Amino acid sequence: MNDSLDLSIYEIVGSPLCVASEDGQKVYERIAAALREGRAVSVSFRNVTSLTSAFLNAAIGQLYGPFSEDEIRAKLRVQDMEPDDRALLKRVVDTAKEYFRDPQRFDQAVEEVLGDEAR
Amino acid sequence: MTIRLPAIRHDRAGFEALVRLSAETEGHYLSRIEIDMSQADWFDADMCALFGAILYRLGDRLNTIQLEKIRPSIAQILSKNGFLSNYGRQKRPDTWGTTIPYQRFDVKDDRYFASYIERELVNRHEMPKMSDGLLKKFRESVFEIFSNAVGHSRTELGIFSCGQFFPKRKRLDFSVVDLGIGIRRNVKENAGLDLAADKAIAWATEGRNTTKRGRIPGGLGLKLLREFIDLNRGRIQIVSDAGYWISWQGKVQSGRLNHAFPGTVVSLEINTSDTQSYVLLSEVSESEIF
Numbered sequence: 505m506n507d508s509l510d511l512s513i514y515e516i517v518g519s520p521l522c523v524a525s526e527d528g529q530k531v532y533e534r535i536a537a538a539l540r541e542g543r544a545v546s547v548s549f550r551n552v553t554s555l556t557s558a559f560l561n562a563a564i565g566q567l568y569g570p571f572s573e574d575e576i577r578a579k580l581r582v583q584d585m586e587p588d589d590r591a592l593l594k595r596v597v598d599t600a601k602e603y604f605r606d607p608q609r610f611d612q613a614v615e616e617v618l619g620d621e622a623r
Numbered sequence: 624m625t626i627r628l629p630a631i632r633h634d635r636a637g638f639e640a641l642v643r644l645s646a647e648t649e650g651h652y653l654s655r656i657e658i659d660m661s662q663a664d665w666f667d668a669d670m671c672a673l674f675g676a677i678l679y680r681l682g683d684r685l686n687t688i689q690l691e692k693i694r695p696s697i698a699q700i701l702s703k704n705g706f707l708s709n710y711g712r713q714k715r716p717d718t719w720g721t722t723i724p725y726q727r728f729d730v731k732d733d734r735y736f737a738s739y740i741e742r743e744l745v746n747r748h749e750m751p752k753m754s755d756g757l758l759k760k761f762r763e764s765v766f767e768i769f770s771n772a773v774g775h776s777r778t779e780l781g782i783f784s785c786g787q788f789f790p791k792r793k794r795l796d797f798s799v800v801d802l803g804i805g806i807r808r809n810v811k812e813n814a815g816l817d818l819a820a821d822k823a824i825a826w827a828t829e830g831r832n833t834t835k836r837g838r839i840p841g842g843l844g845l846k847l848l849r850e851f852i853d854l855n856r857g858r859i860q861i862v863s864d865a866g867y868w869i870s871w872q873g874k875v876q877s878g879r880l881n882h883a884f885p886g887t888v889v890s891l892e893i894n895t896s897d898t899q900s901y902v903l904l905s906e907v908s909e910s911e912i913f
Contacts, residue, residue, distance in 0.1 A: 523770065525733075555763065557770075558771075558773075588759075592847075596843065604840070
């Protein structure tokens, strides 16, 4: 991936403990900005020792609001994950896909995004 | 006013007794509240999280709290874990290193909570030898509970935690308490379901149910916790509002307490001799995730 953006979760969070939703939000903002520019993104979990669903929901789950599944599948790569962390991320992703299929939630999510941009 | 506290065990009766203390002191403002602990001949240390949350709330309403007639054996436990330091006693050294200190956190303290867990659980040589897989799962589970309290409870008075290790019984107890809106109200306001308090807890621990709204999805924290505890053959108890819910050895029971607690308690019992690897049977490759 020539024009891909390489992200280190450890570097962005500044800790091996990736547990807080707010830290996940920092990761999300970088991934989302690159995807909006049409770039591929490679995310490394090297040196991360703890992950929560709250962190992963904020960092990656919420991508399924503004971006399509096809877009994410084509552009986003994760690497250096422990097997159980991969399994957790898979569950977060599956739950997020389902979450954003619910129109009421999706409308509210879009409204929040637009609200943020208008500020 | 004076209130007598009975023995406090890490079970339904223990929760009932502390929630009754909360209910009976509800509405007090600028009062002096004496808690007579002469009948309390047992106090499971992790229950300090709930006890402390109730007393902190009373303090926030400008009440003066006095803990009276504490039996020496109980005073020793509650001094070792730092609980009584909040009520005028000196902290005692924990020679055997079996306590996980009582601590209050603000909702912004995610990282502080994470380092407390690392410091008090992971990096202590006195702690039981747990397998790497178990330790990672346990650590992540308590982070999930904390994240759940931060993300859902709307607590303004903080999050309280405390734990205790029992070397002979190979058990680790750990409780996290928030003083937020509780699960019943959360389910009502965000999922539109008007359930009884115990049914609301059951709802929140099942399937993909979530009270999360907005652009960040949720709905996994309590399920992950429940799955882990089932595999570990441990026990999880949740108290929220007047609901009581327990999952133990794969069996779930729930019921109503006589009084409502203004917040949520999640209390874990971990089997520390568990040697499972916790690597899930179905391997997921990096290319299959999205």
